Amino acid sequence: MTGGVDLVRRPELISLTGRQKEQVRDRAHRDRKTCTGCGSGEFVVGDALYLGYLFRSEPLDAYMIALTCANSSCPDPYNGITLHGPEFLPSP
Numbered sequence: 001m002t003g004g005v006d007l008v009r010r011p012e013l014i015s016l017t018g019r020q021k022e023q024v025r026d027r028a029h030r031d032r033k034t035c036t037g038c039g040s041g042e043f044v045v046g047d048a049l050y051l052g053y054l055f056r057s058e059p060l061d062a063y064m065i066a067l068t069c070a071n072s073s074c075p076d077p078y079n080g081i082t083l084h085g086p087e088f089l090p091s092p
């Protein structure tokens with residue numbers, strides 16, 4: 001990974017609201033998710049990517065949500081969590 005480089009924003013990414021990000025952060029805490037780079041449990045929640053139709057091994061409502069380690073000196077801050085849409089998206 002190239003740290004500090006702003007990647008061009010991809011059109012397939014879904015922006016989350018503050019409330020949705022809070023739900024994802026709560027879920028990561030509940031699952032005791034830790035950073036693969038440094039072991040920290042604090043993350044900044046980013047965008048979501050729909051996985052369901054891209055990967056046959058994933059449930060149809062699966063999303064990968066970007067989690068960036070909150071530790072500024074983390075050697076490998078890019079993490080992610082896979083959730084079902086209803087776990088963080090409002091029901092239609």
Ligand SMILES: [Zn+2]
Pocket residue numbers: 035036037038039040069070071074075076077
């Ligand atoms: Zn980290």
